Every structure is written in C-alpha cells, then in structure tokens.
C-alpha cells in the first residue's frame with residue numbers, strides 16, 4: 001500500500017474546490033437550519049440551480065462570467081421565494097416536505113430529454129468555465145509544496161472557492177452578532193414569542209431562506225468549475241451530505257461547516273485509499289473496488305451515528321446549549 | 327347555556343340597585359361602556375368545531391387602569407387574548423385598540439401598535455441568554471435590518487441604550503444575576519418573570535398578561551404587584567388573566583368575568599365577587615360534574631370569602647391576614 005499517496009490524496013481534499021463547495025453549501029444550510037431553524041431538505045436544489053443557471057447562461061446565451069454569476073444569484077433568489085412564499089407561514093415541517101419534493105422536481109426537470117438542447121438532459125453540460133479560467137492572473141506552470149502541487153488553473157479555482165467560503169463566513173459572523181442575528185435565532189427558538197414582540201417573522205424567515213439559498217447556489221457554481229454539470233450529482237444524497245457536514249462541524253457554529261466539510265472529504269478519501277489499497281494487496285479479496293466505494297458511505301453513516309450518540313453538538317457545538325435540547 | 331345568558335343580561339339589577347362607577351359610562355354590568363376605553367370589542371366569536379370558546383357581544387377595557395380577566399378553566403380567556411392580539415382568527419367580530427381597528431391585523435403589527443401580550447405557557451427563547459431575550463423586545467432597532475446589521479457602527483449606540491434599559495428591568499424582576507445564562511436554564515417562575523420583563527421592553531401602551539404570577543413565589547409576587555401598579559402610574563394599561571383572587575383584589579381596578587366564552591359579570595373587584603353571576607359561573611360550569619370538586623373550590627371559596635368579608639366589613643384585615651398565611 002502506498003501510504004504516501006493515500007495521505008497525499010487525503011491532504012489534497014483539505015483544500016480541494018469540491019470541499020470548498022460543500023463547505024459553502026453547508027454555510028448556507030447552517031443559516032437555514034442552524035441559526036433560523038428552517039428545515040431545508042433541498043439544499044441540493046439550490047446547488048443545482050446555481051450550477052445550471054451559470055452553465056446555461058454561458059453555453060446557451062454566451063453570457064460573460066459576471067452575468068453568469070449574477071444569473072446563478074438571481075435564479076436562487078427566485079427559487080427561494082417560490083419555496084418560501086407558500087410554506088414559511090405554515091408549520092416548520094411543511095418547508096421540509098416542499099424542499100425535498102422540489103429538489104427532486106428540479107433534478108427531473110433538468111434531466112428530461114425535451115430540454116436536451118438547453119440542459120443536456122442526462123449527459124449534463126460541459127465546457128462553460130472558460131471565462132473563469134481566462135481571468136486567472138496566476139503565472140503558468142505547476143507549483144506548490146508537499147502534496148499540494150497544482151497547475152495555475154487548479155490554484156485559481158481553489159483560491160476563488162476558498163476566498164468565497166471565507167467571505168461567506170465573515171458575512172455570517174457579522175450577521176449573527178447583530179440584532180438581525182438575534183431575531184433569526186429567536187425565530188428558531190419560538191416564532192410566536194418573536195411575533196408577540198413585534199417582529200415580522202415571515203420576512204426574517206424569507207431573508208434567511210434567500211441568503212442560505214444564494215450561498216447554496218454559489219456553492220453549485222464552485223462545484224462545477226473544475227468539472228462538468230451532471231444531473232445525477234444533485235440527488236437527495238447530496239443534500240444529506242451537506243446535512244452531515246453541518247451537523248459534524250456543529251450547527252449554528254461559525255467554522256463548523258468548513259471543518260465539517262474538510263473532515264467529510266478527508267475521511268472519504270482516506271477510507272477509499274485504504275480500502276483500495278487493501279484490495280490491491282489482496283487482503284480484502286471478497287469485495288470489488290466499486291463495492292469499496294459504497295462501503296465508504298456506509299462508514300460515513302456509521303461515523304454520523306457515533307457522532308450523534310457521543311458528540312451530538314458536533315465538533316464546535318456548545319454542549320451547554322444542547323443540554324436543553326429543543 | 328340559556329340561563330347563563332339570561333342571568334348575565336340582568337347583572338346586579340335583581341338584588342342590588344343599579345351600580346355606577348367612575349370608570350363606567352352608564353350602569354355597571356357585563357359589556358358596559360367605559361368612559362375612556364382603550365380596547366373595544368364587538369361580536370367576537372370563535373368556534374372550535376362544535377365548541378364555542380369565545381362569544382363576546384361587547385366588551386371594553388378601560389385605559390390607564392389595571393383590569394383583571396377572570397373565569398373558570400376553559401372559560402375562553404386565553405382564546406380571547408389570542409384573538410385580540412392576532413394569534414388566532416375569530417369566526418366573527420371586530421375590535422379596536424386606541425381607536426384603530428385591529429381585526430384581521432397580523433400579530434406582529436398588533437404588537438407594534440402597542441398592544442403586547444405574554445403567554446400562559448411561557449415562551450422563553452431557550453438558547454438565547456436572558457439579556458438577549460430582553461434586547462429582542464426593543465422596537466425599531468436599526469440593526470435588525472439585514473443590511474445595516476453588517477455595520478456595527480450603525481447600531482452600536484442603540485444596542486448600548488437598550489442594554490441599559492434591559493438591565494434595569496432585569497434588576498426590577500430579580501433576574502439581573504441571570505442575565506448571561508441561557509433562558510432555558512431558568513426555572514418556570516423565572517421564565518414567567520422574563521417573559522413579562524421582555525414584553526415591557528417593547529414600551530407597550532396595553533400589556534396583556536396571561537397568568538403572570540402562576541408559579542411565582544408569594545414574596546416576589548408582592549413586589550411584582552408593586553411593579554404592575556408602577557406600570558399603571560407610568561400611564562400603561564394592564565389586562566391580566568389570573569386565578570389568584572388575592573392578586574385580583576389587591577391590584578385590579580376593574581374585573582371582567584368570563585364563563586363559557588361569554589362576559590358574565592363586570593365590576594370593581596370588591597363588588598364583583600358578590601355578583602350571583604360570578605358564583606354561578608364558577609359553580610354552574612362544573613357543579614354537577616366530578617371535576618367541580620377539584621378545580622372549583624379555590625375561586626368559589628374566594629368569592630364566598632370575599633362576600634363574607636364584605637358583610638363583616640373587615641375586608642382589608644382579612645386580605646392582609648390571608649396574604650400572610652399564603653406566604
């Protein structure tokens with residue numbers, strides 16, 4: 001087994017653009033659920049919308065980079081309103097049902113063959129990120145240190161992806177220490193109490209839904225910059241990975257989503273490396289490499305179970321807060 | 327049902343002569359007009375399936391006074407609170423607060439207009455600290471806007487002001503030691519206090535308290551009664567639901583009695599207890615059921631004691647003695 005390679009790959013996941021995308025999506029979900037108490041089980045849909053709005057703007061309309069990004073913003077804001085207007089006045093569980101359902105609807109819509117010339121149906125879309133790499137200011141070549149040696153374009157997408165993650169984290173920090181943050185946290189605790197104090201709860205829930213959704217949509221854009229858009233990526237599994245990441249890091253914590261995403265991807269990479277290595281050297285002869293790929297996720301599920309049993313507040317969560325569980 | 331409404335229609339007229347009172351415009355009785363009402367409600371009904379929880383023909387709450395709303399369990403007091411404050415929708419009815427119609431207005435707007443309520447089942451915001459709970463009550467905060475929230479300089483001063491105010495109130499309610507604790511760590515009685523203090527942070531003109539003293543220890547109750555009287559002297563109107571007749575007699579200027587959704591009696595506290603409609607309300611609602619023995623005695627006993635005390639004409643002594651026994 002090539003331990004150097006296994007560890008190197010795992011370390012690479014720490015700063016990979018995919019990790020950044022998942023972290024950003026989890027930051028959005030953390031605004032929804034962690035801070036405001038909105039049960040959004042369709043974060044994958046926001047990522048899908050960001051990805052498709054960006055790719056379609058470029059491929060179908062020939063839009064420049066900034067217009068494509070704005071399109072991703074606008075589409076997710078619109079989607080948040082469509083989800084929120086009918087449901088945010090109702091009890092919390094309605095939003096959960098509507099978000100699950102609409103995420104699946106979105107996935108089927110982009111997969112349908114009658115939209116093939118726009119969405120590419122099951123094949124998805126590719127070759128839309130030229131505009132992003134064109135503005136790469138980094139010098140050509142491969143550079144870096146240790147396991148972190150990448151080409152200029154690979155560095156560029158990492159820099160931008162993590163830059164956005166840090167900006168989003170700063171934004172969440174500024175908001176959650178403010179009176180605005182106090183209101184949304186209070187909404188999480190008891191909506192009626194907040195109404196009784198003269199706050200427009202519906203409006204705050206909508207603002208939180210839009211804000212977290214925009215982060216989800218941007219995450220969708222970062223996610224596809226180094227790869228193609230594949231509708232199969234946006235299943236319910238994606239939403240549950242984002243939930244796993246948020247709970248792993250600790251709901252309603254500032255750095256929880258980032259650390260959660262890093263741990264999630266490093267562990268997936270390590271288990272894959274080790275399992276493949278064991279199959280290679282013949283120790284694990286009874287499973288194939290594709291089965292090993294599935295076993296990784298079984299292990300993730302197991303880890304999540306252990307987490308909620310032994311550290312339910314997540315890594316950064318405050319045990320004291322959780323002891324009055326709601 | 328029908329004999330209740332008939333006894334309600336002729337309040338004190340049968341036994342005593344027609345009562346008058348400075349707060350009232352005309353004769354005293356259920357649904358009587360006030361000289362200076364802050365709330366006027368008309369034809370408010372609310373049905374839950376076949377059950378009519380609230381059926382109020384006309385009621386007025388006097389301004390600048392402390393009004394008690396009493397009645398047996400299930401009389402519809404909380405439901406009436408919910409309707410007036412926009413937390414529930416009536417089947418029929420209109421009402422106005424300070425001359426402004428509030429029927430169909432959403433709960434947060436009712437609160438903003440100056441009519442603020444607390445809940446019988448306390449709603450403390452558990453994973454916020456006691457101080458944060460209080461600060462939430464302050465109105466028109468600049469930092470509650472999503473964009474201004476980002477710039478601390480815009481709301482820092484205001485935050486300091488409301489923090490000072492919150493700390494004063496917390497001290498009044500003996501919660502200052504707890505201000506940095508999570509509200510979820512408070513005891514049941516402390517949560518009642520917090521909710522009341524938080525409602526006061528909104529600077530209400532009418533504060534509606536649903537059983538504010540349930541679970542608060544008698545010593546603190548005494549001092550809180552003082553605070554409620556202070557609210558009155560600051561010009562606030564108070565409407566509270568309470569089962570404890572000492573408290574009702576001690577601080578209220580006016581008492582409204584509900585039973586089976588209707589207003590069955592009204593009057594100053596010392597008079598209303600003698601009203602046959604009140605005894606009927608407490609006894610009549612349950613007296614032929616088993617439950618009557620369990621949830622009947624306290625108010626009925628109190629009503630009778632009050633009447634007895636009247637006759638003996640040593641009302642004040644009695645009340646003080648009783649207050650001490652309780653403590």
Ligand SMILES: Nc1ncnc2c1ncn2[C@@H]1O[C@H](COP(=O)(O)OP(=O)(O)OP(=O)(O)O)[C@@H](O)[C@H]1O
Nearest residue numbers: 374377379397398399400401402403404405406446
């Ligand atoms: N949401 C509801 N659904 C069905 N029935 C209800 C509902 N809320 C209240 N009721 C019924 O309406 C009646 C009045 O209830 P309400 O809570 O207003 O009584 P209350 O006067 O506040 O009593 P208590 O002194 O016990 O608090 C009761 O019979 C109750 O069962």
Ligand SMILES: [Mg+2]
Nearest residue numbers: 403404405446
């Ligand atoms: Mg009640």
